[in-house]
Amino acid sequence: MDVTGRTVLIAGGASGLGLATARRLRAEGARVVAADLPGSIARTAATPDAEGIEFAAADVTDEQAVADAVTLANSRGDLSVVVNCAGIGDPQLTVSKTGPQDLARFERVVRVNLIGTFNVVRLAAAAMMANDRAGEERGVIVNTASAAAFDGQIGQASYAASKAGIAGMTLPLARELARHAIRVVTIAPGLFDTPLLGQLPDETRAALGAQVPFPSRLGRPEEYADLVAAVTANPMLNGETIRLDGSIRMAPR
Numbered sequence: 001m002d003v004t005g006r007t008v009l010i011a012g013g014a015s016g017l018g019l020a021t022a023r024r025l026r027a028e029g030a031r032v033v034a035a036d037l038p039g040s041i042a043r044t045a046a047t048p049d050a051e052g053i054e055f056a057a058a059d060v061t062d063e064q065a066v067a068d069a070v071t072l073a074n075s076r077g078d079l080s081v082v083v084n085c086a087g088i089g090d091p092q093l094t095v096s097k098t099g100p101q102d103l104a105r106f107e108r109v110v111r112v113n114l115i116g117t118f119n120v121v122r123l124a125a126a127a128m129m130a131n132d133r134a135g136e137e138r139g140v141i142v143n144t145a146s147a148a149a150f151d152g153q154i155g156q157a158s159y160a161a162s163k164a165g166i167a168g169m170t171l172p173l174a175r176e177l178a179r180h181a182i183r184v185v186t187i188a189p190g191l192f193d194t195p196l197l198g199q200l201p202d203e204t205r206a207a208l209g210a211q212v213p214f215p216s217r218l219g220r221p222e223e224y225a226d227l228v229a230a231v232t233a234n235p236m237l238n239g240e241t242i243r244l245d246g247s248i249r250m251a252p253r
Helices: 016-027 038-044 063-075 103-129 157-180 202-210 221-233
Strands: 007-011 031-036 053-057 079-084 139-144 182-189 241-244
Touching: 007 016, 007 063, 007 103, 016 031, 016 053, 016 079, 016 221, 031 038, 031 063, 038 053, 053 063, 063 079, 063 103, 079 103, 103 139, 103 157, 103 182, 139 157, 139 221, 157 182, 182 221, 221 241
Parallel strands: 007 031, 007 079, 031 053, 079 139, 139 182, 182 241
Antiparallel strands: none
8 A cells, every 4th residue: 555645543653663653654655643642742742753743642442542543543534554553561470479460460461452452453444444445455454463472481471462462363353354455464573672672771782682683683663664664565465463573582581
């Protein structure tokens, strides 16, 4: 799909992978609406990175807030591309010295990462179905899993489960939405230089990057955005989860 003049909605679009994607698709001529938490929007909206991007405050687990963001994006012109980048992590052992893991913490990660992604997908797909096709396509949905979906580390049970769920629903969603000319593809990044890793000391970040076989560094958000652009442009990419990880396979710890 040529995104020129089309509308894109990016969940988690005010920072990291989402912001890089917003900037890339905006540069390609798309109208971009970035949905994110108010705090993230406040940190980004007044910066040069936000030029040409419209922001909508929304928690992906909030049905009405996401519905409002979808309506806003669709009102700017037919909503054609949705990218799900919102997500959290909360490492915790299943059983530690203090006892079993707090179930609420596990539920929160799954609710934001997996249920939040599905919430955006279901509402955006419903809006897309009512729109005209752009050539042979009506819409493209790109979700974000993680290498942890396949080789999650100790303490990542909640995160790995949530991301594996995203990978697992990719093909069923693609098959269901195919009759509406809507594609669904998932990207599974490895170690990327996002704000989460940015909080770590430089030596720790360097050590993490050194674990990647090639290139031996952290991935750049722009490289994730490059793949989103490629997925959007290629109509034969559908129902697939693509690892974007420099061939890393995570060790147990």
